[in-house]
Amino acid sequence: xxxxxxxxxxxxxxxxxxxxxxxxxxxxxxxxxxxxxxxxxxxxxxxxxxxxxxxxxxxxxxxxxxxxxxxxxxxxxxxxxxxxxxxxxxxxxxxxxxxxxxxxxxxxxxxxxxxxxxxxxxxxxxxxxxxxxxxxxxxxxxxxxxxxxxxxxxxxxxxxxxxxxxxxxxxxxxxxxxxxxxxxxxxxxxxxxxxxxxxxxxxxxxxxxxxxxxxxxxxxxxxxxxxxxxxxxxxxxxxxxxxxxxxxxxxxxxxxxxxxxxxxxxxxxxx
Numbered sequence: 001x002x003x004x005x006x007x008x009x010x011x012x013x014x015x016x017x018x019x020x021x022x023x024x025x026x027x028x029x030x031x032x033x034x035x036x037x038x039x040x041x042x043x044x045x046x047x048x049x050x051x052x053x054x055x056x057x058x059x060x061x062x063x064x065x066x067x068x069x070x071x072x073x074x075x076x077x078x079x080x081x082x083x084x085x086x087x088x089x090x091x092x093x094x095x096x097x098x099x100x101x102x103x104x105x106x107x108x109x110x111x112x113x114x115x116x117x118x119x120x121x122x123x124x125x126x127x128x129x130x131x132x133x134x135x136x137x138x139x140x141x142x143x144x145x146x147x148x149x150x151x152x153x154x155x156x157x158x159x160x161x162x163x164x165x166x167x168x169x170x171x172x173x174x175x176x177x178x179x180x181x182x183x184x185x186x187x188x189x190x191x192x193x194x195x196x197x198x199x200x201x202x203x204x205x206x207x208x209x210x211x212x213x214x215x216x217x218x219x220x221x222x223x224x225x226x227x228x229x230x231x232x233x234x235x236x237x238x239x240x241x242x243x244x245x246x247x248x249x250x251x252x253x254x255x256x257x258x259x260x261x262x263x264x265x266x267x268x269x270x271x
Contacts, residue, residue, distance in 0.1 A: 031157045039160030041256040044244035050155040051236035060106045063098040073146030087145045101139035118147045156192045184220040213246045227253040231264035
């Protein structure tokens with residue numbers, strides 16, 4: 001594998017690959033396409049990890065009534081990142097109020113970063129004595145609760161778990177261990193925050209990173225290998241890569257991950 005890393009050609013993406021990644025949509029859509037492309041080309045699990053952007057800006061907020069006493073707050077950030085949170089306001093909220101509240105908050109605070117929006121709402125509430133409009137005061141309290149503890153997150157897109165399931169299912173030498181291995185990995189994929197933490201620790205260095213078997217920090221991943229590479233959007237970086245068995249075809253995995261990461265950088269950085 002070290003030899004493959006040193007000798008790999010620095011080729012551009014194939015035209016059909018770049019065309020698929022260039023499909024119209026948000027950054028989230030691009031990450032989804034990237035994970036699909038890596039999985040399709042490598043026949044393994046493909047993943048794309050988006051950067052956590054502290055300057056993520058509020059595009060709009062929606063309030064959805066759940067049962068009269070609880071409200072679903074949906075935050076849509078510029079670039080298409082969506083965060084949702086269930087809150088229990090002090091007063092019951094009907095549909096008309098929720099629509100008016102969302103319109104008010106969007107008119108006043110859309111375009112600010114999440115931190116700026118929280119600060120501005122808190123400051124506006126400090127002046128509550130001046131808020132003769134009861135609807136505005138209630139809207140601000142609802143937005144404050146919805147924005148509390150919401151921070152920019154790294155979004156993880158994963159595709160191709162079926163490839164790994166099919167490959168490991170054919171290993172009958174130790175079926176019980178194989179089932180436990182699959183269960184551990186699928187659980188980690190479903191609990192995406194665990195996988196995000198692990199991938200973030202691995203990607204301190206620039207360029208391609210390959211972690212094989214016992215080199216993993218987490219025992220659950222030791223039956224697997226990871227091939228990953230950073231991409232950049234001009235300000236922040238994310239990661240794309242492959243998760244597969246230790247006997248995977250490394251040359252194919254390295255080639256596709258390298259090409260997709262270079263293409264992502266060109267597309268996001270406007271090159």
